[in-house]
Every structure is written in C-alpha cells, then in structure tokens.
Amino acid sequence: MNAETEAGAVSPAAAGAEPTRNVRMWRPLTDVVETAEGIVLMIEMPGVVADDVDITLERRVLTVRGRGSSPQPDRLRLVHLEFEPGDYERSFVLSEDFDAARIEAVLKDGVLTLRLPRAAEAQPSKIQVKAA
Amino acid sequence: MLHPMTLYRADPFALLRRFGETLDRMPFGTAAPAFPPLNLWQNEAAVAIVAQVPGVAPEDIEITAKDDVLTITGQRRPPEMPEGAVWHRRERAFGRFTRIVRLPFAVDPSQVEARFANGVLTIALQRPEDQRPRRIEIKAG
Structure with a gap:
C-alpha cells in the first residue's frame, strides 16, 4: 500500500467536521523511532483492514485514519466489555525535510508501520572551506 | 448525563447514585x-x-x-530496529x-x-x- 499524498485538499477533520458514524474515535497508541534513514511510526490499529486506512500529508501535517470493525456474534448477548471498537485518528506534525513521495506504509497484524525517509537534500553534507 | 428520571421526586437520591456509578466505572486503579x-x-x-x-x-x-x-x-x-535507532515515543x-x-x-x-x-x-x-x-x-x- 502506498501512502496517499493530497496537496491542497482540505480533509474533513481539518475543516472541523464530525464523523457521521456513531462509533468512538480513538487516538491510537504510537511508537516513534528515529533511524539513520528517517522516522518510523508504529501505530496500533486493531480491527482495521488495509483498504480502510487513510493517510494524508498536508503541508507538514501527517494524518492517519483507520476505520475499525469488530465481529458482532449473532444470537449472543454481550456480557463483558473491556474495549469499545471504534475508528482511529491521529495527526503528527513533521519537520519539512521528509520526502513525501517515498513514504511507505505497511499494515500487519493490526499495526500500521510508516517509514518516512528524509529528503536527499536534507541529508547532512559537509562543506569544504577553501583557504583564500 | 442528566437523565430525566433524576429529577423525579420519588427518588431524590437518583442523581447522587448515578454520579456514584459513574465514579465506579472510572479507571482510578494504578494497575x-x-x-x-x-x-x-x-x-x-x-x-x-x-x-x-x-x-x-x-x-x-x-x-x-x-x-x-x-x-x-x-x-x-x-x-527490530537498526543499530543506533533513537526512540522518541514509546506508548506500546x-x-x-x-x-x-x-x-x-x-x-x-x-x-x-x-x-x-x-x-x-x-x-x-x-x-x-x-x-x-x-x-x-x-x-x-
């Protein structure tokens, strides 16, 4: 799955719109790791299939949304509840030195892993000082 | 939160009890x-x-x-992270x-x-x- 980057489009969340689906909106737990190549985000979204993940990068704001689903057994009644299924949404503000075209997203076992490589021009370069 | 029955005269403690039930459900535990x-x-x-x-x-x-x-x-x-990786946030x-x-x-x-x-x-x-x-x-x- 490739990350979608939409330039200029205003997302419903950014416009202050409320979701019409009557489920809880969760802020997913996230690990952020910096490696030599860039940043890795690992976002926990159990119950979300890859097609229901929406990733947008708008200027510097990276927004991840996931539409959750949970099995509802037929002819059984709920007797014990420890988690409430719902949707997920979280935004991250990035610095400007990421290469938006090369963002990689993988969803596996309910964890979305986003790899944000640094732009080539943002890689540290050494400047030689010439003696004049 | 304010249920219509809480203002019903026959049970003056309904609101208080409801508040207590809400408190009971709050995750105050440290575990x-x-x-x-x-x-x-x-x-x-x-x-x-x-x-x-x-x-x-x-x-x-x-x-x-x-x-x-x-x-x-x-x-x-x-x-698994490569050598030298820095964890900025660890929530999981x-x-x-x-x-x-x-x-x-x-x-x-x-x-x-x-x-x-x-x-x-x-x-x-x-x-x-x-x-x-x-x-x-x-x-x-």
Missing part, C-alpha cells in the same frame, strides 16, 4: 489494564470472545481450553502476556474455533450437546 482487552458474548449454548492483540503474530498466540477455563498466552515482540508495550477466563459453563475442547485477523482474535466455544438446557414440554393433565 496496568489487562492485556489483551477482551469482550465476551454468550448464550446458553455458546460463548464468543473477541480480543484486541495488535502487533502479535498469530503463531505467538496459544489458546487452551479445559472444562470451563480458557487460557490465552502469547508474546508481543518489540520491532511488549512482552509475555497471559489471560485466564472462567467461562459460564464447561466447553467442548474439540469444538473451539479461533480466528485471527488484523490484530483481532475471535474465539468461539461450544457447550457440549448433552449439557445444554432443554425445554420441557408441559403436558395437559
């Missing part, structure tokens, strides 16, 4: 919430358990059922976990069915046929 969180459905013949296990590979989960006890054990492995947890659930009745261990998809584990358990409640016909005397 970490049990992992994995699970929801349980049942009727007189079957039980279904849905657990959220994000980041756990299906081969790292072990489920055993004996009589009326269901045990879920497993391991959440931390992601890793390590071994065990949950033991006492079911409302003994289940047939040969009829346990577990499915895993997208970090959600679903377990269906059946009550043995000969232990299910039976409807008794009333004969006209």
Whole structure:
C-alpha cells in the first residue's frame, strides 16, 4: 500500500467536521523511532483492514485514519466489555525535510508501520572551506 | 448525563447514585489494564470472545481450553530496529502476556474455533450437546 499524498485538499477533520458514524474515535497508541534513514511510526490499529486506512500529508501535517470493525456474534448477548471498537485518528506534525513521495506504509497484524525517509537534500553534507 | 428520571421526586437520591456509578466505572486503579482487552458474548449454548492483540503474530498466540477455563498466552515482540535507532515515543508495550477466563459453563475442547485477523482474535466455544438446557414440554393433565 502506498501512502496517499493530497496537496491542497482540505480533509474533513481539518475543516472541523464530525464523523457521521456513531462509533468512538480513538487516538491510537504510537511508537516513534528515529533511524539513520528517517522516522518510523508504529501505530496500533486493531480491527482495521488495509483498504480502510487513510493517510494524508498536508503541508507538514501527517494524518492517519483507520476505520475499525469488530465481529458482532449473532444470537449472543454481550456480557463483558473491556474495549469499545471504534475508528482511529491521529495527526503528527513533521519537520519539512521528509520526502513525501517515498513514504511507505505497511499494515500487519493490526499495526500500521510508516517509514518516512528524509529528503536527499536534507541529508547532512559537509562543506569544504577553501583557504583564500 | 442528566437523565430525566433524576429529577423525579420519588427518588431524590437518583442523581447522587448515578454520579456514584459513574465514579465506579472510572479507571482510578494504578494497575496496568489487562492485556489483551477482551469482550465476551454468550448464550446458553455458546460463548464468543473477541480480543484486541495488535502487533502479535498469530503463531505467538496459544489458546487452551479445559472444562470451563480458557487460557490465552502469547508474546508481543518489540520491532527490530537498526543499530543506533533513537526512540522518541514509546506508548506500546511488549512482552509475555497471559489471560485466564472462567467461562459460564464447561466447553467442548474439540469444538473451539479461533480466528485471527488484523490484530483481532475471535474465539468461539461450544457447550457440549448433552449439557445444554432443554425445554420441557408441559403436558395437559
């Protein structure tokens, strides 16, 4: 799955719109790791299939949304509840030195892993000082 | 929050009681919430358990059922990161976990069915046929 980057489009969340689906909106737990190549985000979204993940990068704001689903057994009644299924949404503000075209997203076992490589021009370069 | 019945004169303490119930449900405990969180459905013949296990590979989960006890054990492995990686934020947890659930009745261990998809584990358990409640016909005397 490739990350979608939409330039200029205003997302419903950014416009202050409320979701019409009557489920809880969760802020997913996230690990952020910096490696030599860039940043890795690992976002926990159990119950979300890859097609229901929406990733947008708008200027510097990276927004991840996931539409959750949970099995509802037929002819059984709920007797014990420890988690409430719902949707997920979280935004991250990035610095400007990421290469938006090369963002990689993988969803596996309910964890979305986003790899944000640094732009080539943002890689540290050494400047030689010439003696004049 | 303010239920119409709270202003009903016959029960002047309804609002107070409701507030107390709300407090009871608040997670004031210092203990970490049990992992994995699970929801349980049942009727007189079957039980279904849905657990959220994000980041756990299906081969790292072990489920055993004996009589009326269901045990879920497993391991959440931390992601492999290259040398020199710096963790800026660590919200997820890793390590071994065990949950033991006492079911409302003994289940047939040969009829346990577990499915895993997208970090959600679903377990269906059946009550043995000969232990299910039976409807008794009333004969006209």
